Structures are given as C-alpha cells and as structure tokens.
Amino acid sequence: MAEFSFIDRYCFGLGSKHPDTILSVGDDAAIVSVPEGFELAISVDTMVEGTHFFKGLAPELLAHKILAVNLSDMAAMGARPKWATVAMCLPELDQEWFGAFSDTMNKVANQYGVQIIGGDTTQGPRVLSLTIMGLLPKGAAMTRSGAEAGDKLYCSGNIGDAALALTRLQGEQTLTDDVFDAVLSVLHTPTPQVALGQRLLGYASACLDLSDGLIGDSTHIAKLSDVSIEIDVEKLPLSDAYRRYLSQGGLARYAITGGDDYQLLFTANQEKEAALKAISKDLGVKITEIGRVVSRADKDVVLLEEGNPIDIEFKAYQHFT
C-alpha cells in the first residue's frame, strides 16, 4: 500500500532540527555526526496493544508515552537525547489517527530536543517500537553497577501513581474520581526526568529509571553493583492524590511494587548531598532520600519501616501477568 510508504517518507521528519543530522528521513539510512568528546547512548522500547496499552488508547497518549519511556532511558544514563527512529505497525491507514499521533510526537520530540530521523510503517497488529539515541560526555555515563556501600538512595518525583491508576483501569479496585484523574495522567503521560539525568552526571554513583517498580529496580542496582539496598518505606515520596487515597483506606504497596512511574532511582555518596539539594532546587524537581546502600547481604533489597525490617511479597512489576 503506497500510502504507508508515504507516511514513512513525509511524516517522520518530526521534532527538533539538529545541525549534526547529516541526512534525515527519505534515504536508505539516516546519518548523524557524534561530536568529538561524546559517546552515543542507544535504547529501544516497544509498546504492544493489549500488553502495554489498552485497545483504543488515544493516539496522542500513545505518541507521548512511547517517546517518554525511551526518553526516560536516556535520563537514566545521563544522556542528552538527540535522535530517534520509530517503527510502527498499524492495523489500518487512519489518517486522522496518524495525524494526531504525529502531531503529538512532533510536539514532545521538540520539547525534549529530539529529531525523528527515520521510521518504518507497516500493516499489522498495533505495535510501536522506538529507538532513541543520545549524547554522553565520554566516560561519564551513569550505569547500574556503580553503587557503593555507604551511598544514599534517592528517587525523583513521586512514586506509585501509575500503578494506582492501573488498578482502576484493570477493575481491581475503585478510586474516587479526583484521585483517579490525578494518577491517570502519570500513567498516560509520564514526565521523563531528562534534565535531572544530565545534571546527575558526576554526582550519582548508579542510576536507572523506575519502570519495573521500586523493588524490582532496586534489585537491578543491588545485583549489578554487588551490594544490598535498604529502603525506608515511610520516606517514599507520594503525591497528594496518593495520600488522599491512603486516607480513604488505600494501600501503600503500589508505591513499593508498582511500575511505570519513570522517575529516576539513584545512589550517591553522602558527600554529594548538598549538591543534590542545589540541583533539585535549581530544576524544581523533588529529590527524596529513601534509603541507603549497604555491603552485600543475603537479600538484594530490604524494606524497613521505622528501622524495622518488614516482610512484603517480593515481586517487581512485570509486564506479563
């Protein structure tokens, strides 16, 4: 169907225009120039209808989210996002749907300085896959493996909202409308911490983005850094909406096990505390100390409530349930 290749050629030149993009959409490949002194960070994330999003989700929300989850990976490395390619599989050519999708992708890509340099649209079940590329000063990347005993554990923003929203969407529990509306926007249009990620270079010893949930993601850092992590559950940063839900008899566990918040979870040497406060203030992004890194012990992650270990079903958010 010629219309699909029309889309490839004319609709993927979206987002920012970078002088070091040598060739964008329309040839066999795009060409970019990585400036001297920088490395390139690359990540890919896929979203599948029925698995990662409900059938019928608005194209604007889908465009925002597929870009946001990938931007969040750049944030987690401390990279400055620059380029992306998008592979789309769509059941039919719905120009209105595609127009709304590409308008939002253009808007969000511009907002974060990303240029969409290539794409591929094919007919089939609705599956979106985005590959994002960003710049990192040579050797500066934050990985998951640099945490050391004595470091403190921090997270940005609030956590648990996305998982809470999902419980109502999945019919697991009711939520009052005011709570639901507030947490739903976190699930649908998460804000990747792109600016924070870059500012953390040189300060964080390990970093990742919270996509599998606090326990699952803390476990990644613990295993790869060969340490254990203690989390003080009473310190977890909750939104006003989440607190309202708690006051209505709700459960705290979505903040602990839920995923999809796309906040940054990172560790830093205690000496960096003042600098982190300054960064937080400067960016207007909340950073909360929620625990510490300790020497490798039996458990990867220990939850503490007022200093006492608590037992919680040790289960990270998993996409297939």
Add this chain to the structure above:
Amino acid sequence: MAEFSFIDRYCFGLGSKHPDTILSVGDDAAIVSVPEGFELAISVDTMVEGTHFFKGLAPELLAHKILAVNLSDMAAMGARPKWATVAMCLPELDQEWFGAFSDTMNKVANQYGVQIIGGDTTQGPRVLSLTIMGLLPKGAAMTRSGAEAGDKLYCSGNIGDAALALTRLQGEQTLTDDVFDAVLSVLHTPTPQVALGQRLLGYASACLDLSDGLIGDSTHIAKLSDVSIEIDVEKLPLSDAYRRYLSQGGLARYAITGGDDYQLLFTANQEKEAALKAISKDLGVKITEIGRVVSRADKDVVLLEEGNPIDIEFKAYQHFT
C-alpha cells in the same frame, strides 16, 4: 513474565565484540563510541508475520532475513555495519524457537561484524524490528540524490529471483522444483552487498538497495536526483534458475517489477567504469550495466527493449497488496 526479560538480558549480547562498544546489553541503554572522522548511519526495518513472512517461517530464516534487510540498507549507503538493537514481539516463550533464532542471529551478525547491543522482547503478535547502525567516513555517504545525466546505471548480482519464488509461495503459478529451490534461497536468505557498498564509496554517484523492485527503486533515484533513468531490459542480469524458468515459457516481468532481491542499484560516471570492473573482479560480485541516467524528462523511468521504449505496467513491488 520474568522469562521474557531474561531473554532481553542474556540473549542479545550476540555477534561481534567491538572495542568501541562501551556498554552493551543489561543497562538502561547501550553506549558506543564513534571514531573521529566517521559519521553514523542508522536504519530501521520491521517484519510482520502475515505481511512480510508466512506464519510458521523457521526462526533461522527469520533471523537471517531481518538482519540481511537491514545490512542491505547499510550497504546502500556505503556504511560499515557495526551495531544493532532488536525489538521482538513474540506470541509465546518457546525456548527452542528463540534458541534457533538467536544462534542464527549470532552467526550472521558475526559474519558481517555486527554486535547486537540491545533488545526488547515483549509478548504479542510476531513482529520483529531491527535498528542497525554503521560507520561512514565523514561526508562519504552514497545517497539517492547524486545521479547525473550521463552516468551509467548498474546493478549487482541477479534480480527477479525473490519475486519469482514468491509467485509459487502465493499460489500464483507453479515452478519446477529445481527453479523453485534456487530462487527460494534468494527470497529467504538474501545476501546483502555489504562489502560492495563500502567499495563503491567515491565511485557511485547514487545508490540504493533493490527492495521495492527495479522500477520502484529507479524512480526513487530519478525523483531525488531530478533526472530520468533509462533501463535496457535485455541487459537485466538473471540467474541460471530464472533463465531456466524463462525457457519453460516463463515471464520476464518479475525481474522488472519484483522486489526483495537486496542487490545494489547504483549510478556512476562513465569514467569509473574500469574501477567498477576491478572492484567486481576483486570481490567476485557481478556488476552489470543496465541503463543510463538522462536529463529530466516526463517519465521518471523509461524501459527500453533493444533501444525501443516498451510499455509496462508501472508498478513497483508494494508490501501491501
């Protein structure tokens, strides 16, 4: 399903190991270093079950093809392929299937010097998307827009075999088994002209890979270079199998309109003829002069038979029919 993330983490570190891969699979992003004096070429291609391949296609063939079609894009730019990320959507976790797939991907990636630096496996309909990255000396890329009147038109290898194989698979016509077996391997396991692509840098004025078919792809060059292209149909390079098929009363048109051959189609100034012959001999890859570039005329592409214009339904291969 934890098993799927297991696959992501442990099964995508396939192919060559490059010293300028700073970080491969297992973190939020991979990191690579682009050496000074080089640019990065990036391309993405997707294959969907039921659209690009038949349900039940062997995992070995699928792994070969998704890599080959992307390698072919690198060849078309003259880039040296180095890295790839793979996004896989699979209906179920079949370890045997995945083992066969990753073994072949490892083998083919090694063969072409590609390292698989990232991946994402999710549950859903079978869709594969691969993003490939390769190195190009700064400013050296072959694009589709450099053809000039007076240039000659060339293609590598043979054309039409893949389209011919498809006619039997789709029940459009019978083929004798000896013909079918020979052309089927071109459809299933095409050989991307990666070495040739790199050798053509500085010689070809425009280049692309034959994926949409000779007419469709010639049209791309004509439009982007603002020229017209004449093709001498009697010069088209056909395989022995295709010639056997012709001698059995077969049709020539699959060589003209068929796609999926993944040979290179390129233009070059007449002065480069001797150099092209040397490259062809050196690599053992057939290069055939099949036409010429002329000043922009009404038609993008004109087919000539013994010098006389012929009329043929002007229709490129399209994936959706």
